[in-house]
Amino acid sequence: MADVARLSINTATLHRLTLREAIEACARAGIAGIAPWRDRLQECGVAEARRLLRTHGLRVSGLCRGGMFTSAGWLDDNRRAVDEAAEIGAECLVLVVGGLAAGSKNIADARRQVRDGIAALLPYARAAGMPLAIEPLHPMYAADRACVNTLAQANDLCDALGEGIGVAIDVYHVWWDPSVEREIERAGRRILAFHVCDWLVPTRDLLLDRGMMGDGVIDIPRLRERVESAGYRGALEVEIFSAENWWNRPAEEVLRVCKERIATVC
């Protein structure tokens, strides 16, 4: 199974904690990495977050998130996200690309906007040395969060856009895809992040009912082995949105279980 030394905690997993609290909880638990969300980062202050991360020696496996290229004001906001990611030493900026524009039913058009948006952001990200990681989201989020719904689409975008861009693979979003193994191989060295959680049966909410690794039906080791065969050596980032379960437990318990499950079922 997987090496706990590669574990990183996405702050969505510790929803009720401030970034300072999450950093300190990870450090106490002997966890080497963290991936903040921007709302928590901004609440903490970027400079203060940078200081805390250095003090505790945490790697930053990614910043969540840029993207939302079909919403107003996307370019300025994404440039700020690149700056923030660079300032805290994030290994990539994760892009959740956005869904349909307001009032639109044209998903092909949304996909064109996303491609053009990433192309427009990319020179800025390259200049900052910040890799952009396109995260394909599960098709159930196509309307309102991300119209890039398969790894094949993300790989196509990378092919079209050139250097400085890669993919973030979250098992929750891609496990069902008949072409996922082929597309992981195709992504190869462009895999910038690997996120784990589990798909529960039944799933009671489209957003906030993700499972702890091992509690659902995803064959996580198979996917981890594939990304490693493709060359990925980065963090195993745990991102669990769980309003009715894990968010209500003490951080120490959540982190202890994450460590156990990385070692035993991932």
Add this chain to the structure above:
Amino acid sequence: MADVARLSINTATLHRLTLREAIEACARAGIAGIAPWRDRLQECGVAEARRLLRTHGLRVSGLCRGGMFTSAGWLDDNRRAVDEAAEIGAECLVLVVGGLAAGSKNIADARRQVRDGIAALLPYARAAGMPLAIEPLHPMYAADRACVNTLAQANDLCDALGEGIGVAIDVYHVWWDPSVEREIERAGRRILAFHVCDWLVPTRDLLLDRGMMGDGVIDIPRLRERVESAGYRGALEVEIFSAENWWNRPAEEVLRVCKERIATVC
């Protein structure tokens, strides 16, 4: 927009009605077609249902459903479904193929079981003259309902299995798919059914929060035109699982709105 004469009502849309009540409601509303679910059909009795359908001159655009090839007893149950479909003169038997077997995390294996199951059922269906319609289900149902999640997969199965098999295309399940238009063209004359409803934003439940056509984000006319360009001339079947909204309204209102929306937004 679409021709109301092609409208068929899937009985899931009239969840609270018996099959007799649904048949009579459709007939009163001047609707030409219906597609029963098997639980309602069996409750009514197949012979009695056949009599009622003939009395009211309703076409039967499909029987829902066979499939579930990863569950125990699937072969006998599917043969009964073929018999029932033939007895009521259904135009096809819709297959919801089943998800992961109990306790399994091996979706590739589930997909092999489905292929083998359909292959085993097919001679019986051919002998009965009953076309089997593989319905790809949205990826959010991959674990527990259907591991065929794209039209490409369904088309691949048809290619592998030969005569007597086709696809049922429900806009709810395929609208997000970047390859859906290409795969509709590929399906061509194998399109045996076309189901409509809408994807609501937000969607509050994975199963029971489908929308009335026009209330969501699916570009239904685009998909209808594509299936027609591919040669489809069959029914437009409305299947709306809506526990909090449409299931609570009088059947007369639901059917009136279905007719309006077929004529105005489909």
